Amino acid sequence: MGTTTAERPATTSPAPEPERRARKRFRWTTATSYTVLSVLALVYVLPFLVQLANSFKTDAAATADPLDLVPSPVTTGSYVQLFTGLPFGLAATNSVVVALSVTAGRVFFSSLAGYALARLRFRGSSLVMAAFLAVIAVPPVVLLIPKFLVLNQLGIYNSYAGLIIPLMADAAGVFIMRNFFASIPTSVEEAAKLDGAGAFRTFWSVVLPMARPAVITITILSFQASWNELSHFIVASNSPDLITLTKLVAQLASGGQGQSNQYPLKLAAALLMTVPVAVLFFAFQKKIMSTAEGAVKE
C-alpha cells in the first residue's frame, strides 16, 4: 500500500506556455502556506518552550514575565525541590516499574493471543474473538468504580499487582497483533511445523521475530498509555508508597497551598514526567511518522 506514491516522479513538467504564470502563482501560494504553517508550528511548540524556560525561574519571575524565554536569574531550585522536598524519585521509580511491566505483559499476551486467533484453529475461537470485540467498546472511565470493587475482592488493592495487572488487559493490542499475523505469509511457520517444532516454539522463535513492526507499535502504545495513566492509579491505591508520577503531579497541581503558586515547581515536574515519552517518540519517530509512508515495509 502507499509505496506507489512514494516512487512516483515528482512532477511531470508542465507545458511551456502556462508555465510562467503557474510558477508565479505557485510562489505566492507557497509563501502564504509557509507563513501559515510556521505560525501554527509556533503555536504548537511555543507552550513547551515557555514551560522549559519557566521551570528555571523563580516564582516571582515566572508570575511577572511568563513569556520571557530567557530566565533571569536562572535557578534550578524547582528541580532540587522535586527530589529533596517531594517524593519525585519514588514516583518516578514506581512509574518506570509499572510502565515497563505493563508493556512487557501487553506485548507478550497480546501477541500470543493475536497469533492464536490468526493462525491456530480451535473450537470457540470465534467466541473468544467476539469477547475481545465486545470489551473494546467499554469506555475505560466507566470502569473506574467497578475496577476498585474487583481489586478489593481480589485483595490486590494497594499493591503493585493492583497497579499493573489490570492495565495489562488490552483487547485493542490483541487485534493489532492478530491483523498483523493475518497479513504475513504462512510458509515459514509451516516449515517450522514440519520440522516438528511445537506451537510455542514456532511462535517464540519463528513468528514473533517476524512481527517486529507490530511489536514495536504496541510497545510504543502500551508504554505511552501506562506511563500517562492517571485514573486507574487513583482507584487502585491510596498508599503514599505506591504513588506514580501522574498522581504526584496531579496532586501538586491541585494543591494550591500557601500564597505562592509554585508554577516553576509544577512546570518542572510536568516537564520531567514528559521526558521518557518524548524520548520514546523521538527514538521511534521514523516508525511512528511512517504509518504514513508505506505501512508494513519496515
Next chain:
Amino acid sequence: MAALTTPSAAAPPTPRRRSGQARRREAGAGWLFTAPALALVLLFIALPVLMALWVSITDWRGRGSPFEPGVPVVGLDNYRQLLAGGGLPTQDLGTALRNNLWYVLLVVPTQTVVALLLATAVNDRLLRGRGFFRTAFYFPSVTSSVAITVLFLFLFGASGAVNQVLGWLGVNGPNWFADPDGVLHLLFGVVGVDTAPALLAGHGLLGVSWWDWLAGPSVAMSALIIMAVFTTSGTFMLLFLAALQNIAGEVSEAATMDGANAWQRFVFVTVPMLRPTLFTVLTLGLVGTWQVFDQIYTLGNQGGPAKTTVTPAFLSYTTSFTNGQWGQGAAIAFILFAIIIVLTLVQRAVLRER
C-alpha cells in the same frame, strides 16, 4: 490444512491418528495462547461491568462488600433519582451532561477539521521541512493529560502568557480557570440579552433550565476545549496522513486535468475518499470526549468554578469516592456508558455509505 487432511483419508491409520492428535494439540495451544489475554479482559473489564451493574441497583455505602446479604437493593431507584428525581442529584447530572455536551460539540468538529487540514498541509511532497512540521504538530499528543493540564493552568493564568499576548492586542483577557460565565451567555449579553426570557427560565431538562443549557461552555471549560484540540489534533493528523498517502495520486491528477482547482479537488475528490478515516476519527473523538476525567481531577477545584467543568465521569467518581454513594456513582457511569453507545450508533447510521 485441507491439503494435509485429504491424503490422510487414503493413508494407513497411523498418520491419520497423528493428524487428529496434531489438531487436538493445535486446539489446546489455541486456548492456552488466548487464555491469559482473555482472562485479563474478563477479570478486569467484563466482570467489573457486571459488578458495577449490581452496585448501581443497590444503596451500598462503601462499607464491607457490596455482595453481602445486608446491602439494601433499591432496584432502579438510583437511576430514577438521577433522571427524574428533580433534586440535587438530577441537577448535578444535568449540569455535568450540559458541560460535557458543549465540550463534545466544540472539540470533535474542531479537532477533526484541524487534523485534516494539518495532514493535507504536511502531506504536500513539495513542502520543505515536512518532518519538522509533522513533529511539531504531533508532539503534544505524546504528553500526558496531567502534564498538559499543568502547563495550561500556567499559560491560562490570570496574568499568564495567553493574557499577556491578548494584552498586546488590546484585549483584556479573562481569569480563565476561575470564570464560570457561559460563553454563549456572554455573547447574548453583547446583544443586550442579560437575563433569561421567562420561556427559557421556567422550563428545562434534568433540573437545568433551558437558559442554562444554552449557556455554552464556561470560560474555564473553553480553556479545556482549546487544550483538547491542541493535544489530540496531532494524533488524528497521523491517521489522516496515513490515509492520504494511500490515495492514489493519479485520481487527484485526473481531476486536475479536468480543470478542478485545489479546493474543489480537496472537497470533491480527497474528502470523499477519506470517508473511512473520517469515520474512525469521529468515532474515536466522540468516545474520547465523553470521558473527560484526568483534566478535571488535575485542575483540583472539584469541577469548579460553579460546577461548570464537572463532567459525568468526574461526577461518577466524586459521588462514589468522595460522597460514598456508590450506587448512585455506578448508575451515573452506566448512564454515561449508554450515552456513548447510543451516540456511536447514531453516528454510524448517519455516516453509513449510501
